[in-house]
Amino acid sequence: MKDDRLYLIHISESIARIESYTSGMDFAAFIKNTLVQDAVIRNPQVLAESTQRLSGEFKAQHVEIEWYRIAGMRNILVHDYLGIDLETIWTVATTKLPDLKVAIDAALQ
Numbered sequence: 001m002k003d004d005r006l007y008l009i010h011i012s013e014s015i016a017r018i019e020s021y022t023s024g025m026d027f028a029a030f031i032k033n034t035l036v037q038d039a040v041i042r043n044p045q046v047l048a049e050s051t052q053r054l055s056g057e058f059k060a061q062h063v064e065i066e067w068y069r070i071a072g073m074r075n076i077l078v079h080d081y082l083g084i085d086l087e088t089i090w091t092v093a094t095t096k097l098p099d100l101k102v103a104i105d106a107a108l109q
Contacts, residue, residue, distance in 0.1 A: 004058045007050040008108050014047035015101045018093050027090050037086060040093055041077055048074030058107075065103050 021039045022030065030036060048070050059067050073092065077084065 004054050005108065007053050008104055010050040011047050012101070012104050012108065014043040014050070015097050015104070018043045018097060019101075022093055027087070030090050031086060037089070041084065041089060044070075044089075044092065045074055045077050048077075062103060062107065065100065070100075 018040055021036050021043075025033075025036065030040075051067060051070050052074075059065075
């Protein structure tokens with residue numbers, strides 16, 4: 001868990017950054033702000049890299065987290081950047097990451 005803890009902290013920090021970048025913002029404001037878009041797109045990439053380094057044991061203990069979907073999102077962001085859908089990015093940032101944050105925070109306790 002020692003190595004996992006380091007990656008969990010890193011994941012938590014990435015989520016916190018996304019939250020701070022989008023705080024008080026709605027989708028219309030997000031669409032207009034390319035700087036925030038770039039920041040919000042970058043952090044799931046970083047977050048997903050850390051999830052790929054978590055131990056198989058940890059992932060097996062936390063099957064409620066859709067690890068394969070996190071990895072899939074990373075692959076899209078890194079390899080299919082022309083196909084990035086900002087509405088999907090917004091939805092992930094505002095509706096999926098809060099659940100992941102709860103799970104990661106619980107694991108850090």
